[in-house]
Amino acid sequence: MLRQTELFYGGDYNPEQWSREIIMEDMRLMKQAKVNYVSLNIFGWVNIQPSEDVFDFTFLDEMMELLHKNEIGVDLANGTASPPAWLVKKHPEILPITINGTPSVHGSRQHYCPSNQLYRSYVKRLSEAVAKRYADHPALIMWHINNEYTCHISECYCDSCLAAFRQWLKEKYQTIDELNRCWSTKFWSQSYSERDEIFLPKEMPTFKNPAHQLDYKRFISDQNLALFKLEKEAIRKYSQDIPVMTNLMGLHKHVDGFKFAEEMDVVGWDAYPNPFEEKPYPQFLANDLTRSLKKKPFLVMEQAPSAVNWRAANGAKKPGQMRLWSYEALAHGADGIMFFQWRQSQGGAEKFHSGMVSHNQDPESRLFKEIVQLGEELEQLNELVGTTYVADVAFVFDWENWWALELDAKPSAKINYIKQMRDLYKVFHELNIGVDFVHPSESLDPYKLVISNAQYLVTEDFSTKVKAYVNAGGHFMTTFFSGIVDENDRVYLGGYPGAFKEVLGIYVEEFYPMPLDAKSRIAIGDGTYETETWEEVIHLKGAQAVANFTQGYLAEMPAVTQYKYGKGESYYIGTKLFEAGNRVIIEKILTEADIPSTASEFIQNQSHSISVTCRENQLDNFIFLLNYGQKSETIQLNVSAYSLLDEAIVQDNITIPANDLKILKIPKVR
Ligand code: GLA
Numbered sequence: 100m101l102r103q104t105e106l107f108y109g110g111d112y113n114p115e116q117w118s119r120e121i122i123m124e125d126m127r128l129m130k131q132a133k134v135n136y137v138s139l140n141i142f143g144w145v146n147i148q149p150s151e152d153v154f155d156f157t158f159l160d161e162m163m164e165l166l167h168k169n170e171i172g173v174d175l176a177n178g179t180a181s182p183p184a185w186l187v188k189k190h191p192e193i194l195p196i197t198i199n200g201t202p203s204v205h206g207s208r209q210h211y212c213p214s215n216q217l218y219r220s221y222v223k224r225l226s227e228a229v230a231k232r233y234a235d236h237p238a239l240i241m242w243h244i245n246n247e248y249t250c251h252i253s254e255c256y257c258d259s260c261l262a263a264f265r266q267w268l269k270e271k272y273q274t275i276d277e278l279n280r281c282w283s284t285k286f287w288s289q290s291y292s293e294r295d296e297i298f299l300p301k302e303m304p305t306f307k308n309p310a311h312q313l314d315y316k317r318f319i320s321d322q323n324l325a326l327f328k329l330e331k332e333a334i335r336k337y338s339q340d341i342p343v344m345t346n347l348m349g350l351h352k353h354v355d356g357f358k359f360a361e362e363m364d365v366v367g368w369d370a371y372p373n374p375f376e377e378k379p380y381p382q383f384l385a386n387d388l389t390r391s392l393k394k395k396p397f398l399v400m401e402q403a404p405s406a407v408n409w410r411a412a413n414g415a416k417k418p419g420q421m422r423l424w425s426y427e428a429l430a431h432g433a434d435g436i437m438f439f440q441w442r443q444s445q446g447g448a449e450k451f452h453s454g455m456v457s458h459n460q461d462p463e464s465r466l467f468k469e470i471v472q473l474g475e476e477l478e479q480l481n482e483l484v485g486t487t488y489v490a491d492v493a494f495v496f497d498w499e500n501w502w503a504l505e506l507d508a509k510p511s512a513k514i515n516y517i518k519q520m521r522d523l524y525k526v527f528h529e530l531n532i533g534v535d536f537v538h539p540s541e542s543l544d545p546y547k548l549v550i551s552n553a554q555y556l557v558t559e560d561f562s563t564k565v566k567a568y569v570n571a572g573g574h575f576m577t578t579f580f581s582g583i584v585d586e587n588d589r590v591y592l593g594g595y596p597g598a599f600k601e602v603l604g605i606y607v608e609e610f611y612p613m614p615l616d617a618k619s620r621i622a623i624g625d626g627t628y629e630t631e632t633w634e635e636v637i638h639l640k641g642a643q644a645v646a647n648f649t650q651g652y653l654a655e656m657p658a659v660t661q662y663k664y665g666k667g668e669s670y671y672i673g674t675k676l677f678e679a680g681n682r683v684i685i686e687k688i689l690t691e692a693d694i695p696s697t698a699s700e701f702i703q704n705q706s707h708s709i710s711v712t713c714r715e716n717q718l719d720n721f722i723f724l725l726n727y728g729q730k731s732e733t734i735q736l737n738v739s740a741y742s743l744l745d746e747a748i749v750q751d752n753i754t755i756p757a758n759d760l761k762i763l764k765i766p767k768v769r
């Protein structure tokens with residue numbers, strides 16, 4: 100497989116919108132900005148297949164040649180993301196159908212049903228044609244398949260999907276009795292005697308069967324993955340050595356990133372933090388999550404150079420913000436920084452979405468100068484390629500749990516997987532503790548601490564794994580409404596949280612969700628900390644209380660617990676804390692699990708506003724110091740280091756201006 104040697108820098112390139120003159124200007128500007136990689140042909144279907152029996156590669160050939168001549172590598176898309184009008188006219192049955200039965204017609208993009216066999220056959224033919232033509236092209240360095248699966252179409256209720264869903268259920272359950280058992284269909288007279296009695300979960304009078312809904316979500320993710328695999332196989336028929344990927348979307352709910360990553364050679368995501376936010380933690384988290392999908396460096400496949408066009412108010416990135424957030428990704432394991440798109444469109448839906456080259460066409464503009472600066476800097480940092488991110492802590496992340504947790508008819512509608520995860524993640528980020536994300540099927544052994552946030556759906560396998568992990572000395576922390584149901588959304592009986600109660604040394608008798616806008620407090624030692632959303636009746640079965648509820652019926656009862664299990668320790672938070680409370684608990688756990696801040700052996704004073712992370716290879720540590728504060732900060736060093744961007748040796752201390760960063764290379768002692 101072709102190996103990456105340079106950090107990738109560039110963006111989506113859509114030259115079909117532009118004149119030859121502008122395209123030639125693009126080449127000049129790309130060279131100036133040190134662009135070495137562009138994504139081409141993502142929405143190119145109709146350009147290369149203008150009608151059913153005509154393939155015309157003239158323009159794409161020319162672009163590939165031109166980019167090659169300019170030493171710019173190509174992430175070449177098979178171009179299947181937006182089916183042409185002629186195809187829709189001939190086969191309107193490829194269109195996705197909304198829950199109300201309405202087709203989503205041609206005139207935007209992603210107007211296809213992922214299950215539709217006709218669409219799939221056209222996709223296969225197109226992918227094979229593109230792969231055959233460019234497999235050996237010297238500009239080609241990556242295959243880009245489709246675009247952001249389920250970004251716009253995350254459900255479809257067409258007949259193809261219905262047939263495919265019934266088939267999917269057949270493969271999963273084998274017998275209808277097994278399906279009935281797993282779906283708890285004895286309730287509300289829902290039992291099926293044959294598979295063709297089963298609908299897609301369309302409009303229904305009231306709550307839909309949750310296991311039915313959960314399987315539909317699994318099915319949609321699987322159907323899109325099957326489509327990805329079909330596209331990949333079509334490419335692999337002609338091209339075996341070029342890595343294959345698609346652009347994922349970080350915290351996007353509808354496709355299971357771990358399952359997709361298994362089929363991808365490289366993972367990447369499209370990062371769209373809101374410039375109005377100073378520290379967009381969900382996007383910071385998504386860098387770590389995306390890297391964790393393969394436990395390998397990832398690519399930022401798209402980010403906005405400045406504003407997007409799809410929020411109600413589209414803030415422009417402030418000077419330095421794009422650069423600092425790009426380094427945030429690099430500091431957390433990115434091996435490439437890409438933008439949507441190279442040149443801001445003149446017409447069409449995204450003309451007010453920023454580009455690396457703006458409408459103003461001014462090479463002296465703030466934005467273009469920053470684009471050039473970042474390109475020049477990344478050229479100095481190629482030794483980072485392939486280095487490993489260092490993390491002692493793992494958060495469990497499970498798309499299936501996310502789907503199950505947020506279905507309706509739960510004790511509180513306020514439970515939110517990502518918001519709760521973000522609140523916990525933020526504390527680790529601020530304390531400069533590196534985190535990975537793990538799928539429940541992965542090993543927990545590499546980590547000193549495992550965090551299971553709102554992990555409502557837990558398999559028996561995972562429950563067993565956690566017990567073994569803690570028993571052997573691991574630290575495990577979980578939060579309210581975790582360990583409640585199995586993979587069929589059936590409750591573990593005998594007291595909550597069934598899957599975790601043994602390892603936690605507790606039993607929860609009853610939930611006491613709070614009114615939606617209510618706040619309460621828990622007491623830890625002499626202090627009290629604000630809570631919301633949730634309280635519950637916890638009985639200690641060996642565990643001890645770390646914090647107690649303070650109000651009403653629950654006053655004095657345990658709210659946070661700790662339990663020594665085997666050689667390890669487990670912790671439970673039975674409410675939703677705010678930042679201060681989370682911080683106190685997490686700091687206590689980090690001390691007990693003996694997890695120091697990143698690079699504390701090299702740095703004497705970890706300042707609050709400096710974010711510290713580490714990437715490493717066998718020879719060196721690369722310490723990233725990002726200053727998110729308002730003023731410059733001086734860090735005391737225990738060792739001398741080489742500052743990559745300054746190209747200078749630093750000793751004793753280093754000053755990092757506000758909104759700026761340093762990357763220190765420190766050899767490992769051998
Ligand atoms: C997505 C798409 C791009 C573009 C950007 C705009 O990420 O993949 O084609 O539409 O959004 O933010």
Ligand code: ZN
Nearest residue numbers: 212255257260
């Ligand atoms: Zn469909």
